[in-house]
Amino acid sequence: DAKTTQPNSMESNEEEPVHLPCNHSTISGTDYIHWYRQLPSQGPEYVIHGLTSNVNNRMASLAIAEDRKSSTLILHRATLRDAAVYYCTYGGGYQKVTFGTGTKLQVIP
Amino acid sequence: DAGVIQSPRHEVTEMGQEVTLRCKPISGHDYLFWYRQTMMRGLELLIYFNNNVPIDDSGMPEDRFSAKMPNASFSTLKIQPSEPRDSAVYFCASSFIAGPGNTIYFGEGSWLTVV
Numbered sequence: 001d002a003k004t005t006q007p008n009s010m011e012s013n014e015e016e017p018v019h020l021p022c023n024h025s026t027i028s029g030t031d032y033i034h035w036y037r038q039l040p041s042q043g044p045e046y047v048i049h050g051l052t053s054n055v056n057n058r059m060a061s062l063a064i065a066e067d068r069k070s071s072t073l074i075l076h077r078a079t080l081r082d083a084a085v086y087y088c089t090y091g092g093g094y095q096k097v098t099f100g101t102g103t104k105l106q107v108i109p
Numbered sequence: 110d111a112g113v114i115q116s117p118r119h120e121v122t123e124m125g126q127e128v129t130l131r132c133k134p135i136s137g138h139d140y141l142f143w144y145r146q147t148m149m150r151g152l153e154l155l156i157y158f159n160n161n162v163p164i165d166d167s168g169m170p171e172d173r174f175s176a177k178m179p180n181a182s183f184s185t186l187k188i189q190p191s192e193p194r195d196s197a198v199y200f201c202a203s204s205f206i207a208g209p210g211n212t213i214y215f216g217e218g219s220w221l222t223v224v
Contacts, residue, residue, distance in 0.1 A: 034212065043113075043200050043215030044152070087152075096165055097142070097204075097213055099152040 001098040002026075002089045009104040012078040020073040020103050022088035027068055031091055035062065035073045037084040038102070044087060047073065083107045111135070113216035115201050121222045127189040130219045132201030133182055142202040142213065143176055143186050152200075158184065159206070191223045 005023040012018040024033065035047040048055055048062045050071070055062040061074040075082055087102040114133040122128055134141050142157040156166040161178045169176070173192070178184040188195055202215040 036213075043202075043218050044213075045215065046212050049212060096154055096157055098154050099144075101151050 002091055004088050004100045006088060006100060006103045008101065009106065011106045011108060013108050014080060015077050018075040018078045018105065020086050020105065021070065023070045024088065024090050025069045027090045033064060033071050033088065033090045036087045039084045078107045080107050080109065113201055113203055113214055115216035115219050117219055118217065119220045121224065122191055124192055124223055125190045127187065128191045128221060130186040130199050132184045132216060134203030135214055136182065138203035138205045140204040140206060141178060141184050144200040144202065145197045146200060147197045193223045196222050
């Protein structure tokens, strides 16, 4: 099972950048790092994934440490709609995907 | 493109009754997952299938729970008999193995209350 460590909660002011950290020290060389988020009363949704290089998409950026034991999800300008629980996980291929407790992000207007 | 479809969205049932939750994965996906989410235990993986075959059911809490996948487009999670502690949100999810890693797509969940 994927073993990840994330802060339980974080706060951000609206329109400011947010950096959500995750430690995944037991990751193997072929595991992809995935981030998901869960908005209130909805199922988790995919945010971004990466293997080694930093990644950008329309939702966020993913910064991966050189040793791959940690990563950071970056929301460039937090909005109220970004208030959610953010989960990082890792795996690939035939591994089952498990989730930790995630980080609850509160966005302050 | 339709996402993962779950039914019912909400169910309230009495203790001892049988509950059947249904899931239609995204067409072409070859992995299907059932998760359960509660405040106390978070998001737990119950069982997952690959090409309709159960691969790992170690997360199934007890014999009252069973899951089947008779074909690539349908799966059920059954609880018999149901108990109040089974009250939770049950998510079905699917993924495509040939994609990068295991990007999983979740349904909207089935909210179960056992009274």
